[in-house]
Amino acid sequence: MENYLVxxxxxxxxxxxxxxxxxxxxxxxxxxxxxxxxFFAIGAYASxxxxxxxxxxxxxxxxxxxxxxxxxxxxxxxxxxxLKGDYLAIVTLGFAEVIRLxxxxxxxxxxxxxxxxxxxxxxxxxxxxxxxxxxxxxxxWSLVCVxxxxxxxxxxxxFGRVLRAIREDDxxxxxxxxxxxxxxxxxxxxxxxxLGLAGALYGHYNAYIAPDGFEPLITIYVVLAxxxxxxxxxxxxxxxxxxxVFLTEGTRFLSGALxxxxxxxxxxxxxxxxxxxxxxxxxxxxxxxxxxxTRIQSLETT
Amino acid sequence: xxxxxxxxxxxxxxxxxxxxxxxxxxTAIYAVLRFPNFAVASHATFGAYAGYVANVWFGLPAWxxxxxxxxxxxxxxxxxxxxxLRRLRPAGPLTVAIASVALTIVLENVVRFAFGxxxxxxxxxxxxxxxxxxxxxxxxxxxxxMAAAAAMAALFLFLAFTRTGKxxxxxxxxxxxxSLKGIDAVTVARLANFAGMGLAGFGGMLxxxxxxxxxxxxxxxxxxxxxxxxxxxxxxxxxxVVGAFVVGVGxxxxxxxxxxxxxxxxxxxxxxxxxxxxxxxxLGEREY
Numbered sequence: 388m389e390n391y392l393v394x395x396x397x398x399x400x401x402x403x404x405x406x407x408x409x410x411x412x413x414x415x416x417x418x419x420x421x422x423x424x425x426f427f428a429i430g431a432y433a434s435x436x437x438x439x440x441x442x443x444x445x446x447x448x449x450x451x452x453x454x455x456x457x458x459x460x461x462x463x464x465x466x467x468x469x470l471k472g473d474y475l476a477i478v479t480l481g482f483a484e485v486i487r488l489x490x491x492x493x494x495x496x497x498x499x500x501x502x503x504x505x506x507x508x509x510x511x512x513x514x515x516x517x518x519x520x521x522x523x524x525x526x527x528w529s530l531v532c533v534x535x536x537x538x539x540x541x542x543x544x545x546f547g548r549v550l551r552a553i554r555e556d557d558x559x560x561x562x563x564x565x566x567x568x569x570x571x572x573x574x575x576x577x578x579x580x581x582l583g584l585a586g587a588l589y590g591h592y593n594a595y596i597a598p599d600g601f602e603p604l605i606t607i608y609v610v611l612a613x614x615x616x617x618x619x620x621x622x623x624x625x626x627x628x629x630x631x632v633f634l635t636e637g638t639r640f641l642s643g644a645l646x647x648x649x650x651x652x653x654x655x656x657x658x659x660x661x662x663x664x665x666x667x668x669x670x671x672x673x674x675x676x677x678x679x680x681t682r683i684q685s686l687e688t689t
Numbered sequence: 690x691x692x693x694x695x696x697x698x699x700x701x702x703x704x705x706x707x708x709x710x711x712x713x714x715x716t717a718i719y720a721v722l723r724f725p726n727f728a729v730a731s732h733a734t735f736g737a738y739a740g741y742v743a744n745v746w747f748g749l750p751a752w753x754x755x756x757x758x759x760x761x762x763x764x765x766x767x768x769x770x771x772x773x774l775r776r777l778r779p780a781g782p783l784t785v786a787i788a789s790v791a792l793t794i795v796l797e798n799v800v801r802f803a804f805g806x807x808x809x810x811x812x813x814x815x816x817x818x819x820x821x822x823x824x825x826x827x828x829x830x831x832x833x834x835m836a837a838a839a840a841m842a843a844l845f846l847f848l849a850f851t852r853t854g855k856x857x858x859x860x861x862x863x864x865x866x867x868s869l870k871g872i873d874a875v876t877v878a879r880l881a882n883f884a885g886m887g888l889a890g891f892g893g894m895l896x897x898x899x900x901x902x903x904x905x906x907x908x909x910x911x912x913x914x915x916x917x918x919x920x921x922x923x924x925x926x927x928x929x930v931v932g933a934f935v936v937g938v939g940x941x942x943x944x945x946x947x948x949x950x951x952x953x954x955x956x957x958x959x960x961x962x963x964x965x966x967x968x969x970x971x972l973g974e975r976e977y
Contacts, residue, residue: 419783421790466961469968472783473725473923477915478964480727481957484912492950607794610787655801662794666773669788673780 393520395636397592400527401585402628405605406612407531407538407621408581414619414679415547416574417554418464419472421606422479423582425486428601429456430583431590432490432497435506438591445507445591452587453580460579464572483603490598502597506590523592530588531625534581539621541577550574551619604658608635611665617675626677634664696824697941703826705917705937706834707899708910709841710892712917712929714885720861720924721881724782727789728769729889729914731796733907736762736890737897738800745812754811755836755894762890763883769796770882793908801904808901833895840891841930844884848926857881861924909953913940916956920963922973931971935959 405427412420433455434448443451467478490497497503509526511519541547549570552560561567590596608631616627638657645653668675715729739761744754773792777785816828848854859867860877868874892914893907917936921928940955947955963970 419786421787466965470964473719473786474919474964474968476725476727476783476786477919478957478960481912481915481960485954485957488951488954492948604794607790611791614787649805651805652802655798659795659798659802662791662798665791666788666795669777669780669784669791673784 390517390520393517393524395632396524397520397527398636399629399632400524400531401589401592402609402612402632403531403625404527404534404585404588405582405609406616406624406628407534408578408585409609409613410578410619410621410624411538411541411550411574411581412460412578414613414624415542415550415554416571416578417472417550418571418575419476420479420575420578421476421603421610422463422481422483422486423609424601424603424605425479425483426456426460426579426582427586427589427605428483428486428490428598429459430586431596431601432503432586433583434587435503435590435596436496438507439503439505445509448591449584449587453584456583456586457576457580460582461572461576463579464575465568468568468571480603483601483606487598487601490601497598500598502595502600503590504595506594506596508591508594511594527588527592530584534584535621535625538577538581542619542621546570546573604661607661607665611661611668613675614665614673615668615675617677617679619679620675620677623675623677623679627675635661692823693945694942695822697944698938699824699826701938701941702934703830703834703937704941705934706837707892707895708913708917708937709930709933710837710895711889711907711910711914712892712921712933713841713844713926714888714892715914716918716921716924716926716929717857717861717888718881718885719918720926721857722778722878724778724785724789725915725923726774726885727786727911728766728774728792728796729886730907730911731793731800732762732766732886732889733893733896733910733914734797734800734902734904735765735893735907736887737893737902737906738804739890740894740897741809741811741902745809748812751811751813751832751898752836755891758894759840759887759891762893763887765796766882766886766889767879770878775878797904797908804904806903808903810901811898813898829898833898837892837895840888844888844926847884853880857884912953913937913956916959919960920970922970925970925972928970928972935971 405423409420409423412418430452434452437443437451438445438448463482467475470478491500508519510522514522549560549565553567553570557567612627612631613624615630617623638660641656645656711729711733715726718726736758740754740758743749743757744751769792774785774788777788813829819826819828848858856872857877857880859872860874864874896910897906913936917933918929920935921932936956936959939959940952943952943955
């Protein structure tokens with residue numbers, strides 16, 4: 388049970404990082420990204436391949452994952468620069484599917500659907516499995532804190548203010564002399580980099596990655612996390628991620644209560660509940676628990 | 690490889706005709722309600738399973754089952770919109786779009802709960818392929834394309850000649866002016882959902898008739914459907930038809946140079962190319 392709780396904490400850390408990444412792209416800059424699992428996958432594969440095939444040290448692999456997915460994010464941002472929200476939603480959704488297609492089909496690189504196994508983890512094998520879990524939880528959550536603090540600073544800086552201005556009205560930001568495209572590309576790159584780092588961490592924890600692990604449902608989890616916590620707020624992103632992991636893992640305990648159903652039906656109930664939860668949150672609290680407060684909003688409410 | 694081009698063109702046109710039906714549904718909902726309703730994926734699956742129940746459990750012929758697919762998916766579209774999406778519309782198109790993704794996941798799992806993950810096939814007569822001039826066509830594929838054409842023709846007649854059809858076009862064209870003329874936006878929204886999701890269900894079953902169905906049937910073709918609508922111009926019904934043929938033929942012709950597993954990536958590339966060169970799409974009237 389203890390091990391299970393620690394593993395849950397580790398996964399909550401992955402989701403927290405992803406929610407932070409999405410928060411820069413969507414929360415601050417207002418660019419919808421329904422393909423975030425694609426960047427997560429890029430990071431996971433980059434670090435796994437570099438450490439397994441080229442025997443890079445793990446930290447170098449993590450760094451490379453961050454840089455590569457940030458670069459991919461920048462490219463996506465440049466290509467989609469002129470697209471409005473609806474189109475961006477479609478394109479990013481497609482992007483993640485294409486990444487999954489490549490992962491499933493380029494056998495020579497990614498191992499296809501068999502995936503990549505024996506990815507190294509810090510002190511795996513030296514420490515006992517439960518110690519490894521604890522070490523990893525510490526590593527992941529330290530990174531969550533560091534990234535959260537850095538992004539919080541970023542959000543409060545003039546850079547963050549410009550991003551929020553672009554989110555509210557990019558025309559106004561452009562008229563104010565801000566290079567909108569450059570800001571969008573930078574925001575997308577930063578967010579995608581964090582998503583890639585989360586992917587790398589996931590791969591090294593799991594020791595095994597395969598295209599199945601990067602299904603669109605993960606995107607929904609992260610969007611849910613950010614929406615629950617409060618879009619635009621870094622603390623909200625982290626809180627939301629923790630809540631979502633508790634929700635998804637909590638539904639696991641339904642399995643006992645639903646023992647009359649087949650495993651497929653139980654899985655269907657669990658996935659359906661997640662979708663339902665997102666809809667419910669959009670109804671009840673579209674601003675999230677730790678809603679971002681801006682001066683405009685406080686003016687509107689008075 | 691060059692010798693295969695005529696065969697690939699035929700396959701592409703037949704596939705494009707099937708793709709056109711859900712693409713019209715998607716684009717019609719966009720035209721009236723102004724948001725991309727990703728739930729077309731699950732409604733296509735809904736239709737495919739409704740048709741399966743009618744065809745296999747009740748032993749009805751395929752064309753009757755297609756009508757069942759249309760009606761069930763259309764009703765589901767109205768019900769889910771009323772229950773879930775409608776009240777979120779004031780929060781803006783992006784919120785509704787995200788909610789529609791969540792809705793897709795819920796509905797897909799309703800189907801999975803009821804039917805499981807197994808592949809299911811329709812009860813169809815086994816027909817010999819038609820051959821000639823070195824080409825090969827399955828009669829079922831031709832019947833499917835004909836059914837798709839019939840559905841499209843019915844929609845065009847409805848939009849062009851009936852009062853309700855004209856109301857829908859008026860709202861799509863200019864919601865403010867339409868409301869000034871006393872056209873009830875809520876009724877039109879319901880109609881658009883019924884027709885749009887009905888077509889998604891019809892198309893989902895047509896695509897299933899070609900192969901087999903499972904809870905991911907709709908999701909798997911979603912990218913191609915979006916591509917068709919975007920390439921043609923979101924909100925334009927003739928555009929969706931043209932876009933569907935472009936994507937259908939493009940996917941088949943890609944087989945000359947690409948591995949078949951990359952077929953669905955063609956739609957994505959088509960979206961990127963069109964949006965970079967002509968953001969409004971081939972037949973779109975305006976940029977969104």
